[in-house]
Amino acid sequence: xxxxxxxxxxxxxxxxxxxxxxxxxxxxxxxxxxxxxxxxxxxxxxxxxxxxxxxxxxxxxxxxxxxxxxxxxxxxxxxxxxxxxxxxxxxxxxxxxxxxxxxxxxxxxxxxxxxxxxxxxxxxxxxxxxxxxxxxxxxxxxxxxxxxxxxxxxxxxxxxxxxxxxxxxxxxxxxxxxxxxxxxxxxxxxxxxxxxxxxxxxxxxxxxxxxxxxxxxxxxxxxxxxxxxxxxxxxxxxxxxxxxxxxxxxxxxxxxxxxxxxxxxxxxxxxxxxxxxxxxxxxxxxxxxxxxxxxxxxxxxxxxxxxxxxxxxxxxxxxxxxxxxxxxxxxxxxxxxxxxxxxxxxxxxxxxxxxxxxxxxxxxxxxxxxxxxxxxxxxxxxxxxxxxxxxxxxxxxxxxxxxxxxxxxxxxxxxxxxxxxxxxxxxxxxxxxxxxxxxxxxxxxx
Numbered sequence: 008x009x010x011x012x013x014x015x016x017x018x019x020x021x022x023x024x025x026x027x028x029x030x031x032x033x034x035x036x037x038x039x040x041x042x043x044x045x046x047x048x049x050x051x052x053x054x055x056x057x058x059x060x061x062x063x064x065x066x067x068x069x070x071x072x073x074x075x076x077x078x079x080x081x082x083x084x085x086x087x088x089x090x091x092x093x094x095x096x097x098x099x100x101x102x103x104x105x106x107x108x109x110x111x112x113x114x115x116x117x118x119x120x121x122x123x124x125x126x127x128x129x130x131x132x133x134x135x136x137x138x139x140x141x142x143x144x145x146x147x148x149x150x151x152x153x154x155x156x157x158x159x160x161x162x163x164x165x166x167x168x169x170x171x172x173x174x175x176x177x178x179x180x181x182x183x184x185x186x187x188x189x190x191x192x193x194x195x196x197x198x199x200x201x202x203x204x205x206x207x208x209x210x211x212x213x214x215x216x217x218x219x220x221x222x223x224x225x226x227x228x229x230x231x232x233x234x235x236x237x238x239x240x241x242x243x244x245x246x247x248x249x250x251x252x253x254x255x256x257x258x259x260x261x262x263x264x265x266x267x268x269x270x271x272x273x274x275x276x277x278x279x280x281x282x283x284x285x286x287x288x289x290x291x292x293x294x295x296x297x298x299x300x301x302x303x304x305x306x307x308x309x310x311x312x313x314x315x316x317x318x319x320x321x322x323x324x325x326x327x328x329x330x331x332x333x334x335x336x337x338x339x340x341x342x343x344x345x346x347x348x349x350x351x352x353x354x355x356x357x358x359x360x361x362x363x364x365x366x367x368x369x370x371x372x373x374x375x376x377x378x379x380x381x382x383x384x385x386x387x388x389x390x391x392x393x394x395x396x397x398x399x400x401x402x403x404x405x406x407x408x409x410x411x412x413x414x415x416x417x418x419x420x421x422x423x424x425x426x427x428x429x430x431x432x433x434x435x436x437x438x439x440x441x442x443x444x445x446x447x448x449x450x451x452x453x
């Protein structure tokens with residue numbers, strides 16, 4: 008529970024200060040085994056800090072409010088709204104020294120060229136619903152960041168982690184999480200080099216929620232960016248059993264036996280084998296962002312092509328136990344992360360790729376092909392498909408919220424774009440301020 012956010016919200020609505028204090032004491036009792044006086048002292052401190060910080064003014068302190076919430080916009084839900092916000096974020100971080108593959112490319116990782124090396128960097132956030140299952144959370148987020156490096160044509164070389172646990176979280180969660188990361192790190196022979204461990208919200212957040220992220224660094228000889236997809240290419244996919252998303256669906260639906268299916272490094276073995284074989288590949292991705300439907304939509308736009316997919320072939324490449332669960336829960340397998348490797352290459356490379364995979368005992372099949380198109384699009388068995396507002400609803404709460412696009416989505420996009428513009432303008436003004444200060448310092452030094 009975010010005590011600061013709760014108090015700020017209540018006070019902004021004009022609620023009586025004493026009532027807010029009593030409510031905070033009640034919330035604190037949920038987690039804190041403290042005396043009444045101590046609880047009241049904490050609650051009073053929260054309110055005082057909220058009141059004082061609420062009076063803070065100035066451009067550096069305040070920010071433009073779009074009045075569009077994360078949930079409304081579908082941020083983090085791997086659909087149309089999420090893609091839109093990520094493109095707005097990407098525009099903010101474009102620098103004078105351009106990256107070879109930047110956030111604007113909407114690839115799985117970024118690439119910068121340094122001397123003769125292609126340095127690949129990726130970071131993934133831990134699945135939010137795995138907070139109470141730290142080992143699984145650590146394993147799947149580390150594996151996800153490694154996947155993002157692999158699909159840019161690089162071997163993972165090192166990991167880094169950022170782990171935040173709320174004030175009442177058991178310290179053992181830190182160890183269990185890092186044990187999950189450690190399994191991936193050890194098996195891929197890529198050490199964890201650095202990280203940060205903090206509390207969520209410091210003293211202002213009670214509870215045991217864990218939020219974290221794991222990043223991965225790699226070096227690529229040839230980059231497999233999405234924009235290198237070519238007309239005439241074929242699309243191959245390996246069998247997938249899912250990662251954090253499938254694990255979450257399994258745990259929260261009671262299909263606990265499915266969890267073990269996700270604990271594998273098949274993706275890493277497949278990608279590593281292709282890298283070692285030096286097979287010519289144009290682009291690659293892991294099937295994650297809104298599922299195959301979302302990933303192919305992004306690839307089509309990056310390369311300005313039409314991607315044609317075959318439903319039967321895709322269905323055959325879903326792990327049988329995972330597929331059975333998805334059918335039972337009525338979850339569309341085209342809209343969830345499958346932890347499958349998608350390879351896009353010329354037809355001349357197809358047989359060699361299949362031979363490499365067969366040698367490793369990894370199932371792979373052609374699931375589509377690339378065509379020229381005036382308008383980027385994706386088809387499934389000849390019928391046009393588009394990403395939904397959110398990924399396939401894979402838990403009961405997600406089914407309640409649904410996948411449909413809000414009626415005011417157009418208005419929301421305008422407000423979000425304006426918020427991005429305001430942040431960009433602030434960034435430029437502060438850059439100008441720092442430039443003037445730097446010049447002034449140089450002038451004084453002379």
